[in-house]
Amino acid sequence: MTDPIEPSTSTSDPNSNSTPTPTILLHPRREPFEHGLLPIQKLIFTDPVQALTQLKEKLSSSFALRVGSAALADALQISSDHARLILDTLSSVLHSESDPLVTARPEDVDSIGADLRDLVLFLYIQSYKRLLPRSHKDSAAVADVWPSTSAFDGYLSALSPLQLVRSNTRRFMPSQADEEAHQLSYLQKHLANILSLLSEHVEGEGKESMVLTIEGFEHLGFLIHFGDKGSEGVPLSQAAPFFANSDPDMPAVPVLASQVHDWLLEIIAASLEHVSEKNSAKESGSPSSSDQDIAMSDASPSSAKASQSARSSFFIEGVSKSSYVKQASDLKNSSVKVINCHDSVIYVLAPLRYATIYGCSDATIVLGAVGKAVRVEHCERVHVILASKRVCIVNCRECIFFLGVNQRPLIVGDNHKLQVSDPQASSFVNATRI
Incomplete structure (x- = not known):
């Protein structure tokens, strides 16, 4: 999918109260929503704006703009x-x-700490609910072997590997376009709250008292980006008419948060419409070279399929009773998702930033160096060999993990008979369980 940046057709003054015409599309950053959610009950706030505003004021008064784990533990009582x-x-x-x-x-993590504005956004999205797969007609057949109630954010009711192999399709799984629309809708609903947490108070009444500096606006990059290349695309401040062409040596004038809110809402609405049009074209069977979920190619002599675009994840799905190999020269993506693979051996021998293994059974999966995070979810009798900074294991059964990780593995949800070890030390890894 490509979203070229078009010249603005708006003749309005960007410093006026009128809402500029959006010129580019906005995309949610997938990483916080896919790899950044933690099932810690105390991170789910009844009134997140009030709770996080108080947290922000408490921490900023004592610890400037960076927060270590000791201060965070005290502030959240965790x-x-x-x-x-x-x-x-x-x-x-x-x-x-x-x-x-x-x-x-x-x-050094504790002494360096997190930027308070990023931390507040991270804590706010802990209330995000992931888009659930549609139920399967044969759910009763697996009720005795797979949990039907959720121990993690309502997500354990997803398809089991047995259901996936019987359906042999991803039609029950949300597409990337579905997930993007779901995330955009979440941002649309919560945008006012998010901006209020990044805004600063000045003299004035009501909406006139809340302003957003260029630094605060840039922290929205934690949740959104413009264009298809993510961090390599359009910088947030340069995409916004309020801050575009600002002199680096001259601080930009803060903008009313309400003005930023109206401008972003218009762009989110346009982006949602674009995603909806893509889905409509997909359902009607219209070919589209820009649709990241349509372009598919045979991955092996089996029923496996693979899809790839510059911004989306590379999908390896449906590999059954065969071997599958991908090397660095085969991948343009920094993220890979291995889905619905059974009784097979999968090698992804390429440097990655993120990887997801979902709904696989009776398989061996080898991942090359993953710089950020790996998520293994809803797998059965799978051997996983990987090197990564961190790994999260969710709702798995009878799996064996050989890990080279920088941080303790996180084990979440309803897991049974897991073996987790360090291949170098041949010993059990001390894991964090929630």
């Missing part, structure tokens, strides 16, 4: 292990590679 888990998870989904938390050595 354990030091959970506070450190928050910082480690946040570092794996941050949008800025230059942030000190991203480059920090494990022993």
Whole structure:
């Protein structure tokens, strides 16, 4: 999918109260929503704006703009292990590679801490509910072997590997376009709250008292980006008419948060419409070279399929009773998803940033160096061999993990008979369980 940046057709003054015409499409960053959610009950707030505003005021008064795990544990009344888990998870989904938390050595994480604005956004989206797969007509057949109730964010009621292999299709799984629309709708609903957490108070009444600086606006990059290349695309401040062409040596004038809100709402609405049109074209069977979920090619002599685009994940799905190999020269993506693969051996021997293994059974899966995070979910009798900064294991059964990881594995949900070890030390890995 390509969204070329078109010249603006708006003749309005960007500093006026009129809403500029959107010129580019907005995309949610997938990483926080796919790899940044933690099932810690104390991170789900009844009134997130009030709770996080108070948290922001408390932490900013004592710890400037960076927060370590000790201060976070005290402010949220959580354990030091959970506070450190928050910082480690946040570092794996941050949008800025230059942030000190991203480059920090494990022993320095607590002293360096997280940027308070990124931390607040991270805590806010913990209330996000992932888009669930549609139910399967044969669900009763697997009720005795797979959990039907959720121990993690309502997501354990998803298809089991047995259901997936019987359906032999991804039609029950949300497409990337479906997930993007779901995430855009979430941002649309919560945008006012998100902007209020990034805004600063000035003299004035009502909406006139809340302004957004260019620095605060840039932190929206944790959740959104313009264009298809993510961090390599259009910088947020340069895409916004309020801050475009700002002099780096001259601080840009803060903008009313209400003005930013109206401008972003218009762009989100246009982006949702674009995704809807793509889905409509897909359902009607109209070919589209830009549709990341349509372009498919045979991956092996089996029923496997693979899909690829510059911005989306590379999908490896439906590999059955065969071997499958992908090397660095075969991949343009920084993210891979292995879905619905059974009784097979999968090799992804390429440097990646993120990887997801979902709904696989009786398979061996080998992943090359994954720089950020790996998520293994809803798998049965799978051997996983990987090197990664961090790994999250969710709702798996009778799986064996040989891990080379920088951080303790996170084991979440309803898991049974797992073996997790360090292949170098041949010993059990000390994991964090929630």
